[in-house]
Amino acid sequence: MITIIQVSPESLENVKQAMEKLIVQLNYEPSKPRIFLKPNIVDALAPKLAVDVDPIVCAGLILALKDKFDIEEFVIGENSGYFSEKPENFQTLIEKTGYKQMVENLKENYNVPISLVNLEYADLDEYAWKFPPYKLKLPSLLKTHSYINLPKMKTHGACMVTLGVKNQKGLLLLKDKKRFHLGFRDENNVYHSNLHECIFELGNLIKPELTICDATLALEGNGPTTIPGLTWVRKLNICIGGTDMMEVDNASCQIMGIPVDLVEHLPKINVSLAPGSLPLTCEEPFKRPVKLNIPFGNTYYHSSMWTCTGCQMTLTRMNRKISFTPELRKKLRQRNKKYDRIDFFVGRTEEENVPEEHGVLFFCGNCTKKIAQLFPDATHVSGCPPHYRDLTEIFVNL
């Protein structure tokens, strides 16, 4: 059973009241006195850009839980794929998204026992896993605390949507995130998985007690983060909550006007509404991601599900940098006059992925190193991922 509630993120009190309503409608009670919340915080951006769960939604939920139950501790945890393992990057993430300030406010003004944790450095437990090496490490918080999953409603270039099941990828160590994208390999270098299978399996392995999808503002187009001209913000002012993560995701897809059949990591299941819920309707279907192998100007991007978040984010940052820098835009226009066609490859790439009619070849990241060596005239930018400034420099000056 799920419920859809109206939430206006302008006031913390309003969000708290909405969350109290959600908890009552779902008849939810934490099974443990300690709570672990996993909001989707993937990029160092302000809440108005609808990329990360709005910290006020997270804060309102915490206050509602604190008032209603006897909670000893709240932990907010995330392992963003946007940055490297460097702790200073995690600091940038929580400062720019407003999470650090939100936690300080709850501590100082509401006396909430709360901490913010970089999951890359959290204690881990080992789980049996479907693919080689048949084990996966995940935060111990999943066992010691009541786990609440807080996704953001967004469309996604590789996965069609990113909701509750996909948000669990943020529980992984960065090295395992890469393996989710590139595939788990055995000792003979044979791949046994793809991204969708891994996300689905993680959804079977780890089940939150409560999932609340933040759709106060939602993102449509080529998410999961802002790309000028390819993503747009939608104001829905709702949250969708439920104790079955798959059901919440199914309901969210219906609201977005996206058939579940198009979401490879998500099984189709029936949705039932709790008494008092807003109706489950789609006012206007979300714009879906466009395939990046459609040319963008004279550049053909070849990015498959075998591209991990590291390179995806590097590309996003490069495109943003070019969009917002007049001098780089000028260089790009000049460069575009030189070539009829550029083919840009990122992520695990095989020789058959390079079309016969290709133009100038550009390979990004260590995953493309071997294939780049087959084409002596190609440009290859190394790194795992490459730094977006290096990539930008080489790309606009090609």
Ligand code: SF4
């Ligand atoms: S090169 Fe890029 S796609 Fe490949 S593992 Fe590294 S970051 Fe991921």
